[in-house]
Each structure stands twice: as structure tokens, then as C-alpha cells.
Amino acid sequence: MTSERRALVVRGGWAGHEPVKATDLFIPYLRDQGFVVEVAESPARYADAEFMAATDLVLQCMTMATISGEEVAGLVAAVAAGTGLAGWHGGIADAYRASADYLQLVGGQFAAHAARCGPGERTGDQSDNYVPHRIVMTPAAAEHPITAGLADFDLDTEQYWVLTDDHNDVLATTTTAQRPWAAWQRPVTCPAVWTRQWGRGRVFVATPGHTVEVLRDENVRTIVERGLLWASR
Template sequence: MSERRALVVRGGWEGHAPVEATELFLPFLRDNGYEVRVEESPEVYADAEVLGATDLIVQSVTMSEISHDQLKGLRAAIAAGTGMAGWHGGIADSYRNNSDYLQLIGGQFATHPSKEPSLCCGAQEDNYLKYTVEITDLGRKHPVTEGLEDFELDTEQYWVLHDDLIDVLATTTHPVQPYHPWHRPITSPAVWTRLWGEGRIMVATPGHSVDILEDANVRTIMERGMLWATRTVSA
């Protein structure tokens, strides 16, 4: 069997520690038979030869920008069978100004509600909340999340704008608080998959910091998700 090829693309906002976060998963990929290439920007997406030979893209690029040729290459590669996986802002808050990227991923970060205002001090921790990730009925049967139970995290809780082409494996619900303007609980997808042409995409919204990625449940979801998203058709 030929070795599978994984392309790790990282960069963007340093607050999500793209280098440290992606380094966490490199041994797993290599141990599972992937030849790993690491790039520090999405420039590689414009290289059709490289992407055509790539079985899995792991992206951690928060915000930042992507050119027309880079996005065209990424979309074409996924439609032809290259898989893509990522977590948190590295995939669900990338290239905010590009609507074609948002369509590709199927869900976009909108906000992460904060603590009660009197408890906020202007640090990232203002947005750390205790919340539950709830596995859906579909998720209890899906290879990415099968066997996992609902679990709690204390970190950013993503509010996600999304469409119904995604398959939601886990959700999280934002409660009504007197200091927030919404009037009923809002449920957002926390883990989802998306079929795009011949390709597969897997997104998990937890992962703001390395310690959250090291959580046993989150790490299991990401590792299984990378394997699931990997190319299933011949290049």
C-alpha cells in the first residue's frame, strides 16, 4: 500500500498557537502511515500537483486571507477527493472575507459569548465558559464520535452560523443570560462533517488552546476525524 500524504497548513492569528497545536498531531499522523508536509501559509493551495497528491489537509489558519488561485485550488482538490480537517478558528474562522471558503466549510464562527461583564478583565479568559458538548443521535453512530458520551469543557463556546448541508455529530447550547440580548437558548454545531464532491471535511469547534486539544474527548474527535476525512477515492 502506498503511503498516505498529509498536508498541514498553519498560520494566521497567533492566539490560537497554530504551530504548537498542529505539532500535537504530527506524531499521530506519522504513526498512522502518513507522509507529512508542513506549510506556514495557504500559498500551497495554488499548487495543483501538490494538492492532487494530498490525501488529507489539516488546516490551522485563523482569520488571515486567501487568494483567488489558492481557494480555487483548495476547492478543486477537495471536490476531487482530498480530505480536510481542522478545529476551532483554524478552520471555522479562516478567511472571513471569502464567501466561497465559507460555503466550502459549511459553518462559520460568529462569536463566543463572554462571562458576566463584571467578571471580565480584558483577557482571553473573559470568554471561557463551562459548557457541554452533546453528541447527537447521528454522532452516536458516526465513526468520528461513536462511543463518546456528552462531555464538559471550560473554554470558548463557539456560536456558529451554518447551513443544512452539514451532518452534525455534536452540538452545544448557549443559554439565556440577563446580560445577553438573545431571548431563547441557541444551539450551535460543535462537531460536523460535510461531503463536498468526492471529498470529506470534518470540523470541531473546541480547540482554542493546546490544553483543550489535549482533552481526551477533543483529541479523540480530531484524530478520528482526520482518519475519516482522508481521501477515499484514488487520486
């Protein structure tokens, strides 16, 4: 067991991402790695500078939702000072859409996920957006502690199209195919796993993770577990 560290799990927002069940998959792992874990149902803790200074890792699973100026400023300051920030899917890449400061910190924002069939064939449930796709490792992945030893792998779930910037270190990508009914005319490749150095802090994002079942995939779970440890102070 490692020496004691502190982790804050912030979860909530859109219920479809099962924030409680999803984070409950990883809280025992964090405790096994020596973390004392606190769970919060809102980002209010981010505004507590003393608490955040003593926090080594934030695991955030908060899809959409809102954040105050004080809360986002507290999170940004904490990461810049060394607190790690990590998460998956909409819990980190589709949180606090109205906050430019948050989006700059994370380095990416969900834009869309392609449908698996044309408009006339859709049922209206979440599975309309489950598409077979491949997560492809970049050359940098071979040497990175989050992805070392992992090969490309396939998923059948939501495939995130994200808007990102080149301050990210991209470890894996995924390519959204062109579809006859869609407005884009060629395949679009986006980061699927990336890291980001922000001041003295580290940020880790993985876009797979729409459901608990996806997070239980051996490759996805390995990437998330390693990403949590990598991001931590």
C-alpha cells in the same frame, strides 16, 4: 501501519490559537498512521494543482488571515476531487472570512463566543470568554466512526456560536445560554462537530480547540484524531 499517504498541514494566522503547538500535537499521530507530512505557513500550496491532487488530507489551523482567489479555488477543486479537509476551532471555522467560496466549502463560520460575566467584571484577557458548557452528541454520533462510543462531555473554554447550513451532517451540538446582559433572549444551539461531503472529498470540523490544553482533553483529542482519518482520501 497503513500504506503511505500525504498530508499537508497549513498553520498560522492569529497567534492566540497557538497554531504551531496545536498542530504539533497531531503531526506525530499522522506520521504514525502512515502519512508523509508537509508543513506550510501559508495557503500558497493550495494553488498548486499537481501538489494538491497528490495530497490526501489537509489539516488547516489558520485563524482569520487571507487567501487569494487562486488559492481558495485550488483548495475547493482539490476537495471536490477527493482531498480531505479537517481542522478545529478558529483554524478552520474562523479562517478567510472574506471568501464566500471557502465558507461554503467548510459549511460554517464563527460568529461569536459568549462572555462568562457582565461587561463590568471582565479583565480583558482571553479567559473572559471561557465558559462551562456541554458538548452533546446527536443520534447520528452513535454510528459514526468519528464519535462512536463517545458520550456527552463538559468543557470550560470558548464556546463557539457558528453560522452553518443544513448540508452538514452534525455529530455534536452545544447550547449557548441566555445571559442577562446579552442581546439574545433564549438559548442558542449550534453544531460543535460536523462533517460535510463536498464532491468526492470529505470535510471535518470540530469547534472545541481554543488552546492546546483543550485539544489534550481526551474526548476532544479522540474526535480530532478520528476526524483526520475519516476526512482523508
